[in-house]
Amino acid sequence: DAKTTQPPSMDCAEGRAANLPCNHSTISGNEYVYWYRQIHSQGPQYIIHGLKNNETNEMASLIITEDRKSSTLILPHATLRDTAVYYCIVRVTGGGNKLTFGTGTQLKVEL
């Protein structure tokens, strides 16, 4: 699986949009971009995934650049409960494939 690079930490004011970047310059054509988050002392939570088109769900939006070498996870209106470590992972889709977690971005949402 392609390696990803994320900033170690970010701060965001509550109510504002949180934009979390991820670089994956060695991504292959059949690799998807997945985002998970982990709140302290809990299991990771799936957020969103995409291949090349932008995706949106009830939690977040995923913007993937045209060359697919980077992406941005957007939390449109961050709340204190969004404080967590956010992991960007690229992997080939298909049943049974394992995920390799990097160090992620610690997002701190403040009043």
Added chain:
Amino acid sequence: GAVVSQHPSRVICKSGTSVKIECRSLDFQATTMFWYRQFPKQSLMLMATSNEGSKATYEQGVEKDKFLINHASLTLSTLTVTSAHPEDSSFYICSAWDFQNEQFFGPGTRLTVL
């Protein structure tokens, strides 16, 4: 989304004893489950891939005789830490893929070995 549960959520044991952790997919069947370990302030490290009806596949450096994995049904995988020692104290997390190609994680089990 799909739900994965783990039991127990927290366990404290004496050094030298064995501890079993259960991972269940509650509303979907999972032919493959994964076991991760996470030490404080570190990321998740994959330990092994658990396959229903066959032997688990262990990552390099993980002792298969110490971390016994059984995946006897499509909804249950167990991890047994044998002869636990204080260095085995960690946060153990399982996960499984559902039919929509999303991977869901359990809430984790905090193991403390005294």
